[in-house]
Amino acid sequence: xxxxxxxxxxxxxxxxxxxxxxxxxxxxxxxxxxxxxxxxxxxxxxxxxxxxxxxxxxxxxxxxxxxxxxxxxxxxxxxxxxxxxxxxxxxxxxxxxxxxxxxxxxxxxxxxxxxxxxxxxxxxxxxxxxxxxxxxxxxxxxxxxxxxxxxxxxxxxxxxxxxxxxxxxxxxxxxxxxxxxxxxxxxxxxxxxxxxxxxxxxxxxxxxxxxxxxxxxxxxxxxxxxxxxxxxxxxxxxxxxxxxxxxxxxxxxxxxxxxxxxxxxxxxxxxxxxxxxxxxxxxxxxxxxxxxxxxxxxxxxxxxxxxxxxxxxxxxxxxxxxxxxxxxxxxxxxxxxxxxxxxxxxxxxxxxxxxxxxxxxxxxxxxxxxxx
Amino acid sequence: xxxxxxxxxxxxxxxxxxxxxxxxxxxxxxxxxxxxxxxxxxxxxxxxxxxxxxxxxxxxxxxxxxxxxxxxxxxxxxxxxxxxxxxxxxxxxxxxxxxxxxxxxxxxxxxxxxxxxxxxxxxxxxxxxxxxxxxxxxxxxxxxxxxxxxxxxxxxxxxxxxxxxxxxxxxxxxxxxxxxxxxxxxxxxxxxxxxxxxxxxxxxxxxxxxxxxxxxxxxxxxxxxxxxxxxxxxxxxxxxxxxxxxxxxxxxxxxxxxxxxxxxxxxxxxxxxxxxxxxxxxxxxxxxxxxxxxxxxxxxxxxxxxxxxxxxxxxxxxxxxxxxxxxxxxxxxxxxxxxxxxxxxxxxxxxxxxxxxxxxxxxxxxxxxxxx
Numbered sequence: 001x002x003x004x005x006x007x008x009x010x011x012x013x014x015x016x017x018x019x020x021x022x023x024x025x026x027x028x029x030x031x032x033x034x035x036x037x038x039x040x041x042x043x044x045x046x047x048x049x050x051x052x053x054x055x056x057x058x059x060x061x062x063x064x065x066x067x068x069x070x071x072x073x074x075x076x077x078x079x080x081x082x083x084x085x086x087x088x089x090x091x092x093x094x095x096x097x098x099x100x101x102x103x104x105x106x107x108x109x110x111x112x113x114x115x116x117x118x119x120x121x122x123x124x125x126x127x128x129x130x131x132x133x134x135x136x137x138x139x140x141x142x143x144x145x146x147x148x149x150x151x152x153x154x155x156x157x158x159x160x161x162x163x164x165x166x167x168x169x170x171x172x173x174x175x176x177x178x179x180x181x182x183x184x185x186x187x188x189x190x191x192x193x194x195x196x197x198x199x200x201x202x203x204x205x206x207x208x209x210x211x212x213x214x215x216x217x218x219x220x221x222x223x224x225x226x227x228x229x230x231x232x233x234x235x236x237x238x239x240x241x242x243x244x245x246x247x248x249x250x251x252x253x254x255x256x257x258x259x260x261x262x263x264x265x266x267x268x269x270x271x272x273x274x275x276x277x278x279x280x281x282x283x284x285x286x287x288x289x290x291x292x293x294x295x296x297x298x299x300x301x302x303x304x305x306x307x308x309x310x311x312x313x314x315x316x317x318x319x320x321x322x323x324x325x326x327x328x329x330x331x332x333x334x335x336x337x338x339x340x341x342x343x344x345x346x347x348x349x350x351x352x353x354x355x356x357x358x359x360x361x362x363x364x365x366x367x368x369x370x371x372x
Numbered sequence: 373x374x375x376x377x378x379x380x381x382x383x384x385x386x387x388x389x390x391x392x393x394x395x396x397x398x399x400x401x402x403x404x405x406x407x408x409x410x411x412x413x414x415x416x417x418x419x420x421x422x423x424x425x426x427x428x429x430x431x432x433x434x435x436x437x438x439x440x441x442x443x444x445x446x447x448x449x450x451x452x453x454x455x456x457x458x459x460x461x462x463x464x465x466x467x468x469x470x471x472x473x474x475x476x477x478x479x480x481x482x483x484x485x486x487x488x489x490x491x492x493x494x495x496x497x498x499x500x501x502x503x504x505x506x507x508x509x510x511x512x513x514x515x516x517x518x519x520x521x522x523x524x525x526x527x528x529x530x531x532x533x534x535x536x537x538x539x540x541x542x543x544x545x546x547x548x549x550x551x552x553x554x555x556x557x558x559x560x561x562x563x564x565x566x567x568x569x570x571x572x573x574x575x576x577x578x579x580x581x582x583x584x585x586x587x588x589x590x591x592x593x594x595x596x597x598x599x600x601x602x603x604x605x606x607x608x609x610x611x612x613x614x615x616x617x618x619x620x621x622x623x624x625x626x627x628x629x630x631x632x633x634x635x636x637x638x639x640x641x642x643x644x645x646x647x648x649x650x651x652x653x654x655x656x657x658x659x660x661x662x663x664x665x666x667x668x669x670x671x672x673x674x675x676x677x678x679x680x681x682x683x684x685x686x687x688x689x690x691x692x693x694x695x696x697x698x699x700x701x702x703x704x705x706x707x708x709x710x711x712x713x714x715x716x717x718x719x720x721x722x723x724x725x726x727x728x729x730x731x732x733x734x735x736x737x738x739x740x741x742x743x744x
Binding site: 079296348 | 396400401402403404405406409410411414415418419443444446448449450451453454455457458459460461462463464506508509510511512535536537539540541542543575576577578579599600601602603604605606607609610625626627628629630631632633634637638639659660665666667668696719720723724
């Protein structure tokens, strides 16, 4: 017998319409074939999706739990995501709420290499929230970015990433930037005795990503930033799985927001930024925090945090990395939502707080430490 | 001076809000930095996006034409798409309507290797609409799929693709399926004297896609099917650009629908299925036709067809391949929308028309030929 995994969908419509849609999902995500022509036996009994539960989920919304044979996924991330949401992404009123893999299917994916615990061990930060910032603005030279990285590390920031728009532009070419920023952070670490890391952006053309990641590893980078909406999720998964690279991976949400902007369509914050990012190997998941310049609500952000830690049969947890227009002053409130299991990403806010960037970083760090 | 390309956005809101959003796009898509802190000189004058035009586009909607320095894209498809729609994908009320590259920037991308004309030449079909179908349902063996491929080719179908859910499942493993289907279509071609092609699905894990594509080429496949929503757009671009492979590429819309389901967010049908698929190398673009089981309107489909052919400084045109629950009987009406520059994709409908699949294909073909 084929083992079955489950996907929880939220469907918009009255009971009859929603049930029809649920039956449609069963066909659309597997055989894409007229129901009356589906061959009996294996295909009818196992390959076609199956409605396991169906119940009301508030006015004009229903929740359908649909199971699929694990074999339909070919045990590949690309095809797993296709079964979960491929064709129905083009239909309205279907939203992926939650993914429930079987232990065997989850075992086909390594997930985050480090996870929350591994990242804490690696960075030598056993309990407090971590501090994360970005090198910007685009247009600075590699040397200017490295100087910023030095200041951030000197001021006590733990993780210093490229802004995700920094790729291989002429004004700060990838190789020069990575070398200089690695050196700058090492210099600061020697002076402070801390273990700050530099995380370059390796969102890049298909044929260059692996080489950029290896270059980063050799130069002494402490992690990799990838925007899976731009590269594809499986590219991030492959980087996370690469034993020669062996670096923590941070996902960036660029180009992926369309999956969550409509409340009745797409994928839930919990599943997309929690479960799917973990399946694709992210140790840390960057997303826009509530109250910043983006539109996620406090509840949605809390769901993301849940999704980064929900039990997934041995797939490690990831750190939520809320950011995006946060100010330093929002940290105390965020601690009430996320607790200590969070990486605070402050970008522009670090420049805004006062004229001395090192002092701003120290203030940011002190705010976090004061709460401990 | 840096050359600038343009993106046309449709923004939701009253005039003041929409203009504020347009200014925000200029920062968000480039420097991600507080406006008042952006350094003067190069960054302020060139790197930050610039509003070139701003005007009403109907009640509570405005159109903003924003220009960006070509250098911000690093001349990479991943970063180009990031500048166009990376961070603002997470905000609501911004929609990419149209992309206007400069000749030099367009020249950084090869686009479709064959385009409409090249595909017609390759398949020996100078003028009429082409006929396209899919091997399904998932769960059939490689031998059963090959037998179907033989029947489709015998009945006069021009392009026979894998259903996009066929990857490397145990019931029809990739290598066996591709070999058998290639052989079956060759056998039919010898008998009919036609030039039908088999197009396997190479949507696959990052490390395996190139090998699967090369295997397909060696086995005699006539094209490749890729779902860029699952693999990443740049993976499709790399396959299209690979001179050793040199096969036509067909894009599948799985997992990409979320960009178009909300009328005020995401990307227009014209830009996503027309312009972006071409930049990413698709010779043929599969999408759901109006009137089938998906929700695209007739106008949206006509815009897709426009986007597949709009002038893009030497980037070849692609064939619109409308499908998805179409029936054979919808063809005459579709000809009035698409004219002859179309590939008709009929899947389940070919099985539904009558019990003899070869006869159904002949009927499908005759309908198309009758119109010529």
